[in-house]
Amino acid sequence: MSDLPIARNTALLSASLAANSGMLQLQAAVASLTLVQVLGIEGLLGLGPAIVLASGALTAPFAGRAMDRVGRVPVLAAGFAAGLAGCSLAAAGSALDAAPLVLAGLIGVGGASGTALLSRTAAGDMYPPERRARGIALRPRKRPAGRVVHPGGAVVTQTLWRRSARGCGASSRRAMS
Numbered sequence: 001m002s003d004l005p006i007a008r009n010t011a012l013l014s015a016s017l018a019a020n021s022g023m024l025q026l027q028a029a030v031a032s033l034t035l036v037q038v039l040g041i042e043g044l045l046g047l048g049p050a051i052v053l054a055s056g057a058l059t060a061p062f063a064g065r066a067m068d069r070v071g072r073v074p075v076l077a078a079g080f081a082a083g084l085a086g087c088s089l090a091a092a093g094s095a096l097d098a099a100p101l102v103l104a105g106l107i108g109v110g111g112a113s114g115t116a117l118l119s120r121t122a123a124g125d126m127y128p129p130e131r132r133a134r135g136i137a138l139r140p141r142k143r144p145a146g147r148v149v150h151p152g153g154a155v156v157t158q159t160l161w162r163r164s165a166r167g168c169g170a171s172s173r174r175a176m177s
Contacts, residue, residue, distance in 0.1 A: 006126050013119045016080065020116040023083065027052050027109055034090065035106075038099045048106055055110030056117070063115040072122035079115025082108045 031048025086108020093101025
């Protein structure tokens with residue numbers, strides 16, 4: 001276990017989860033509109049994100065079992081390949097106005113998400129038992145996309161959060177008096 005490049009692998013897992021988080025945020029905004037445009041039924045506005053989340057939830061248990069059998073890396077790689085294929089299918093389906101391709105693409109994106117979220121397990125396996133909790137905790141801290149794209153993004157995010165928290169505190173104090 002000592003010959004593993006733990007820092008590099010943790011950084012790669014963090015970056016992959018940041019990419020997954022970005023993909024999920026983007027799909028939440030775009031999947032609804034894309035599916036409505038392709039199907040032409042406005043009543044199905046929430047169906048796109050529901051398909052992605054449901055397919056991720058259904059994929060994760062099977063991906064976890066597969067990780068136990070064949071290892072973490074092949075399953076994570078297959079999950080991200082499914083995400084790439086899913087994004088490509090959704091894009092092609094959008095361009096061709098083909099609902100089956102868009103639906104298959106959304107299922108692929110969800111499957112990738114369900115698999116990618118298991119990277120916490122892969123991170124934990126790299127660390128010795130006495131440091132495992134810390135190793136798992138390090139990976140999610142590096143997850144936000146702003147930290148991957150630009151290290152200063154974390155500072156901006158924290159500053160904005162602190163300002164909004166101060167503003168909320170002041171308004172709630174005024175409301176109570």
